Amino acid sequence: MNKDQFFLVISSSLFGISMGANTIIISLYFKSLGLSPLTIGEILSLSVIIGSVISLIFSFLGDMYGRKKFAIISRSVTTVSTFLLFLGYPIAYVFSLGWGSGNLIFSMLAEKSNNVQRLLGLRQSLSIFLSVFGSLLPLLLTYKEILLLEVFINLMALALIIPVEENYRGNRSFNLKSIGVISKFSTEALIGLGAGLVIPLMSLWFNLRFDVTASEMSPIFAIAELSLAFSSYLSIVIAEKIGEVNTIIYFHSVAIALLFILPFSPSFFVASIVFVVRNVLMNMTSPVFQTMILKLVQENERSRANGIVNLMSSIPRAFGPSIGGYFFNLGNLYFPFFITGTLYSLSTVLFFLFFRKTS
Template sequence: MELLISILHDILGFKRFPRDAKLLIISSIVMSFTQGYMFVDFSIYLSQVGYNTYLIGIVLSVPTFLGALFMIPMGHLSDMYGRKRFILMARLFSFIGATIYFLTYNLILIIIAGIFQGIAFANASSSYNALMAEKTTPQDRNLIFASNSFLSGMAQAAGMFYGSIPPIIGHIYHLDVFTSYRVLFLTSIIGLLISTLLILRVKEDYSGNRKGNMKFFDLFHFPEKSKGTIIKLSVLGMIGLGAGIIVRLFSLWFYLKFHVNVDVLGPIFSVSQIVTAFASITTPSIARKIGEIRTIVFTEALSVIILITMPFLPYYYLAGIFLIVRNFLMNMSGPIMTSFTMSIIPEDERARGSAIIQFFDSLPRSFGPYIGGFFMSLGYIDLPFYFTGTLYSISIGLFYLFFRNVKIPK
């Protein structure tokens, strides 16, 4: 562990970061590696073991829907009792889900695994950003969030490349589809154990903000001080829905449209993620020059133009290039968006605020794969692109309208 930290010391000023921020970043690196190959491979794996696109959409929708459902109460509880314990709980649920994937591809059990993954997402998503914000100052927050995004993105790229292994080892050792993919699920189990050990070493200073006589339905209330801001940020839900409709099914779209397997798609998505990771470390300097809001709006708007042209491309390698450019533009503003939202929400409401913001994103996103899979099952495999482009455009316009004059507290 110390060796890994020493290797990273000279990257992005990593040496200057607080110890706990380093541990959180390394934990994120490990988890991002596993998420990389799951993003590319899982939908194609489900198709190859016999499920149609409609059922695949349902399987992909379950964890996101449950994550959204539990996100707000978990955010409240995280603000009340501290963030670390909820991240550890998330790792436990993810471990159970990954173990089920490793053991079977039975549809019911895969959906049950998705339930565990959704609860894990709800526990970790709001708590992680709030805990990371605690370990930063307003002066270094942009850099640390950008560095975390960069290093996690590089790990995700490595995971996407690693995801090209199953058909290769299946061919060499004459394995069936399920057996050849088990190496990925075993890797997820190992990664979760490593991540858990890293989180256990983090010292949490925030002791919680317990309120007396809190009732169950109080867990779903909006934070008082940041209520107006959070309601405005609900426009990001349209991006969530659009992303669910096609982004989660990108690899499946390539597989159906161009008949290319994960041994080809893995490297394409890996390169895309590497480029995106490097893009994320450029955004702090861009934001200092033109401002956070303009950086977010400009890059995301350009990505929409690229997205809606992809269905017209005749070859997979051209679509792959456009995918790389689209992901570069759409995701490079991610750390700035996270830093911006964490900065305009008071510290004692950050977990709840983050949870509600992600709820607005995740709930509509959870229906997206179902919608996209339904269109694809009818043969309209390009239609999700146009729905997504429209939703993105509306969301970006409203975000600029609401926040163009907002100044981040120093």
């Protein structure tokens, strides 16, 4: 791994700390500020809408004028927004997501490696290892202290991008020759809507269902992320043997079955086990999926392709927390899981039909 690859992998992986911590604390932090479950869901929804739209814009600009400068802008906005969130402004969360920095960095990595699949697998595993650390932060720090730490982490991620040398100079064309391939990834819209219903609200669900605190949940989320870190790189090895499509289909199918079982868990202990296993099986194939996009799309369209696929997932995902929050507000802690499982199932079937002939 050369210097630029190292900086890009570390910069994008550092976000894992915030991901691990925020999965637990964000909805509970908003609750501590006096927001209702419905309002919490609406803020989460708005953040996804704004983040995904601007992410797409930055992805187009990155393909046209170079990716590095827009990755830097994206990280800068995230840093400022996280600081405002620390100061107690909930609305700042809608600007705190990385506006396309992931898409841009993935494209930069693909430019600098002949085996981007391995780099993405390494990046995914490292990011998740760091998210384990983030998941444990509620055991040691308050919500505000965690958010302040995230500000400094974002600054570090920003600093690592600056010295990277970019050879890609952009392509001013708006034409997308890969649009046919990109459209097949529309299955992500179903995944996005389903995930949005329950995944951003899982810590709130555990709290409402079993009356557990953030510190009690923290080890479970840490175990889930640690297990995922080991399995993510394993998915790359498996995909090299049985194919990318088969790897995604097999693991997702088992994960979906567990999702239907999860809301009927009789205790926090049982629910935790189901949650951990389902999380691993559903998400371990992320680098495999990302590699498919980079392989099937030509070099000067990669950021845009990632941005469009992200948008197709994110817009439906944005409505999910509001729907999930609505049902949780009514005291119904079961129905959102049924909807999510059904959407995941449909997406998996369509994904197989669209890509079954892809080697």
